[in-house]
Amino acid sequence: MPVLLKPQELHGLVDMESAIDAVSEAYRGAVEFPVINAPRRRVHAPTGVRVSNFPGGVHSLGVIGSGTRAELVRQADGNQHYDFREHPVHVLCDSNTSQLMGIVLGEVTEKTLGPSSLMAFRTAATSGVGFRFLAPRNAKAAGVFGSGGQAAYQLLALLTERPQISKVFVYSRSPENRKAFAERYSKLFGVDIQPVEDARAVVEPADVIVCATNTNKVLFDGAWLRPGQHVTGIIGGNIQLVEGGFLKQSRRELDNTTAQRANVIVTNLRESILSEKQGDLWEPLEKGLIKLADIFELGELAAGDKPGRTDETQITYHKNNNGTGAADLALTTLAYRKAIKAGRGMDIAM
Template identity: 35%
Template sequence: MLVLSQEEIRELYTMEECLRDVEMAFRHEAAGGTVTPVRTVIAHEKRGAVTLYMPSFVEEIEYTAVKVVSIFPQNVEKGLPSLQGVTLLTEAKSGRHVALMDATWLTVLRTGASSGVATRLLARPDARSCAVLGCGAQALGQVQAIMAVRPIERFWLYNRTRARAEQLADRIYSLYPEWKGSITCVDDADEAVSAADIVVLSTKATEPLFDGSILRPGTHINAIGAYQPHMQEFDAVTLNRCRKVVVDTKEGALHEAGDLIKPIQQGEWSIDRLYGEIGELITGQKPGRETDEEITLYKSVGIAFLDTMVACAVYEKAKRLGAGTTVTL
């Protein structure tokens, strides 16, 4: 079995590669080539945390994987990462468990790439400003993916605790020194949203973060934070202003996305207005953005076939380059 650390994966695998592999995974899913049970969620209510168990099989590459990821927001206060994960990769031809790898950075990368693919299809080609609401573990991947697909010139960062926004700004500056002076941290979410062509929502909020009436025509939203039924990052006004609401998978969204579940239960929005799954846009079954004025939204709760696809890509590349450590269990 090959064991790969987070540091090794960061050196091996780029956002550009992840964007390619995530798009291909959605193509396989759209063609019926994946088996992905709804993930098992174990809540740690006393700590406001969860552990997720996410299995999947991708037929085309003949690999299965299971990812176990824990999300403990209070870890930040202890100097520990809030998001931690591992992936076990299994060869479907033989049942051999061939790799065990850190999934923490891969989760950030593939979640960012999912939004990047959606942004490429749904954001205006000339989108140049981005607001990020929620500057925790997932935010950097979102920023990097959007920078890879659109000519972004300015970011607005908002976090309930301003220090987290400032930390993200410093992290971006350390990776991209040329961005110095192009990032603004704000204390009001509406201020960030009203200035942006693209909006990223990456929080654990249980109530809407902003007033949907302030969205500018032509805005695209990537909403990735509310991954349980009790969570919510945007309001029904936002949903009803969107010309196209797209999800990673309809099954996952209806099971877990509080952003959609709550307005449906309250009679403020209907699932009949869902435009489709991102795979339908990727494969050309439905068009992406059609006008400069339409407001679009991509809602993602995360799906395990993306983890299987990127884990396979990392494993195959590591074998070619001789990376990682081989162990016998």
């Protein structure tokens, strides 16, 4: 019988390592059978209300279905703000029989961090797959842009894949926020986190640079990068906001120089770069600075079809450009099965 799970029943179930493994499996499966996954699709109301839909599945986990979420988006001061965000809803069906397995209301959260920014867990687990294949094996220091829940989740994913990292430099617009972030997560993660005064102080000492902000502006000059560094960016696209008149230009956080200097560029889905004209990679593609054929997909790394980092002097770049249904359903299915085992949820009589 199908089961309904409510938001409070999703807490404390899934750890980051398991999540990264599940998302890696989701992308690997989508390479083997591409039509089980698809880019997100967004629609907008004139008020700024946006609904994002994520169809997909992970056949090795026996699941296919979709996720949907709504939010009220506003642009101000070069940043994207969310005046309201509704709980996401995921519909899980059996990928062998088509029978409904469950309806999951709410966000799956990492068991040690708990509730945070919307999609922070799935986004970080996806970055974690990129860290697994692209971050320097001997990385000792990290730089983080952002001091909110996304930044905390991204850092946890990085430390899960590169636990030897012992020093972190964090920058955000608010001195108070970056100081609070450093104090809180130094204790929680057991690493030395230092708040810094500008972007360059994040980039120059870091082996891995993680961007986890809500900015619409470029965060740093790609000319600052040195051989051997890895960069992860998590902003996707918002061409619909541009076409709807809410924004003057596409959202971005990384400049053309970063793309041009990278020896390896990986994105979640190449199709989304084109369909959403995602600024960080669309503009350098349009200007001929990079070629689409030279951009790998995350699933190709997970499946072993393409190499990740092959040289410790390479600059590597993962554009975690948007979520996919396969990744969402992998994480949600993990939580669903653990919740069922723990006796949570309510049977749905069909």
